[in-house]
Amino acid sequence: MNRSPMSRSFRSGMPLLAAALLALAGCSPSQNSASVVSPAAAQVKPQSQVAVARGKIDVEGGLLELTSAAAGVVQQLLVKEGQQLQKGQLVLRLADDAARADVSVAESEWQLAQAKLKARQERLPALKTTLTRWQSAARQGAADQQNVDEALQALRDAQAEADIAGAEVNVAKRKLEQLRALQQRHELHVPEAATVVRLQAQAGSMLQSGSSVAVLLPQRPLIVRAEVNESFVSAIREGMKAQVSVDGDVAAGKQDLPSATVLRVSPVYGTARLQDDTQRGPVRIVEAVLAFDQPPVNAKVGQNVRVSFHE
Missing domain, CATH: 1.20.58 (Methane Monooxygenase Hydroxylase; Chain G, domain 1)
Structure with a gap:
């Protein structure tokens, strides 16, 4: 039986039509997904960095120096470096x-x-x-x-x-x-819980009244003292968030610390101690004190850090 040329043309075009329909069906889901995800992604705004400063990890109030209230010979020294002490614990006794x-x-x-x-x-x-x-x-x-x-x-x-x-x-x-x-002045007790950083007396040594006996690290939360360059001072305010990282390379790469919040900004200018400009001379800064949002792990007092302030 003979078929018309139109019938043969229609049958030969069927595979091409089916392929085109499948291609359109395959493209449709991805286009719909893009139309759903894009608005949500557009709502995510990255934090805006407004200033960067160098800083140093510290403890509120600084390290604690114990001094002898009386003159005399050290009869007993009852602590050692690195030891954790409780409030009121006896450190030494003079003869x-x-x-x-x-x-x-x-x-x-x-x-x-x-x-x-x-x-x-x-x-x-x-x-x-x-x-x-x-x-x-x-x-x-x-x-x-x-x-x-x-x-x-x-x-x-x-x-x-x-x-x-x-x-x-x-x-x-x-x-x-x-x-x-x-x-009682011949006995020296710890005024608050602390860790012995350094001992400066030993049994048998002679102490004068006011002589340094030990340096202690009080068991208080760690803070960051950041030196904000005078050109960035207007951008820093209390309550601002910041990211803190160790200033320098460490064995396992750059060590990131917990985020921090600005507690206070000094009302006076000072001279930078962590940065200098050999051409212009001393750098004027304002100190910003930040509190970690979570206790940092392996952070040490005196450690240099970089602070990035964000809106």
């Missing part, structure tokens, strides 16, 4: 033989004064009773006024002696407290 002897004498004087006061006070009830009897006898005509006056004077004298003895007790007590306080 205090003379101070302990003075305290012992003062304790004896205080006890003696208390005994004298007790003896004076024990006389008062009997003298009061005697005065009452003479007064009763005088009212009944069995005694004259002179007896009453003598009994009254004896009571007044005894009361005055008791008052003086009481004052002597107070003086002896204050003296004892003073000597005990001086003796």
Whole structure:
């Protein structure tokens, strides 16, 4: 049976039409996906960096230096470098033989004064009773006024002696407290929890009053002190976020630290200590203090860092 040329042409064009339809179907999903993803991606805006500064990791208030409150020979040194100390822990004790002897004498004087006061006070009830009897006898005509006056004077004298003895007790007590306080100056305690960074005394060494004994790292959160160049000061404000990274190469590549937030910006200008310009001379900066948003791992006080401030 013979077929028309149009029929043969239609049949030969079918494969081409099917391929074109498949191609259109394959392109449609990707185009739809692009139309869905693009608006969401367009909403993501990268952070805008407004300033970069050099800084140094520190602890609020800085390192703590312990000094001796009294002069003397170190009798005991009870800590070592790297040791973590609790608040109130004893660091060292100076030889205090003379101070302990003075305290012992003062304790004896205080006890003696208390005994004298007790003896004076024990006389008062009997003298009061005697005065009452003479007064009763005088009212009944069995005694004259002179007896009453003598009994009254004896009571007044005894009361005055008791008052003086009481004052002597107070003086002896204050003296004892003073000597005990001086003796306590021969012991050095940690004012807050800290780690011993460096010891500057040893057992047997002679210390003067005010001599440095140890340098401590207080157990407080670490901060960053950044030197913001004067040209960027207007762009920095409290509450601004920043990225902190170690300034320099480390064994495992560049070490990134947790993000930080600006706590405060100094109201005065200063001279840079972490940067210089050999051509223009000293660089004027303003210090910005930042707090880490999370405790940094392996960060150390004194470590140089770079700070990137973001809007």
